[in-house]
Amino acid sequence: MHRRTLLTAAAVTPLIIASANMSEAAGLDPENTVYMDLKYGRVVIELLPDIAPKAVARVKELCAKHFYDGTPFHRVIEGFMAQGGDPTGTGTGGSGLGTLPAEFTNKRRFLRGTVGAARTSDPNSADSQFFIMFAPAPNLDGQYTIWGQVVSGMEFVDQIKRGTGPNGMVSNPDRIIKMRVAADENK
Secondary structure (H helix, E strand, O other): OOOOOOOOHHHHHHHHHHHHHHHHHOOOOHHHEEEEEEOOEEEEEEEOOOOOHHHHHHHHHHHHOOOOOOOEOOEEEOOOEEEEOOOOOOOOOOOOOOOEOOOOOOOOOOOOOEEEEOOOOOOOOEOOOEEEEOOOOHHHOOOOOEEEEEEEOHHHHOOOOOOOOOOOEOOOOOEOOEEEEHHHOOO
16 A cells, blocks of 8 residues: 655745755856855855956855855844854954955946945955845945845845844844855865
């Protein structure tokens, strides 16, 4: 006698979401795609080496070293952006690899899902920190390096815990579980 198994909606939903994320990532170059796993789900980021080759190279290098794994989204401002990539969670930490030159002479704009390189007031001070836009911010256009675009999983970015103070610093922040270049996902 054959036994049939019914899958509940709770069991099927993660499978559907994972399938949707992968189908949206289909057609992307795995060498220029990043998978960022959050507790809410997978975020797929298309890297933009044509407009920010140095920043993209740094992100790939840090992903290969598992640098981003466990790092917090330390500054998250409702309606603006979520900032992470600082292992100290203070907004002052970096990779130890030095700073990068500005790469923002292109016409790309800061829209929802745009990923930019965080920096100090010095335009040539980006390192490991980055931010993902919740909404368009024309005031950032031409002021910060854009190195990626979320192509799938923005609903998971939207769930990242917000900061409560005026500067958006988060107590007990959400963290990146794992961040890898798609071509190296299983490394």
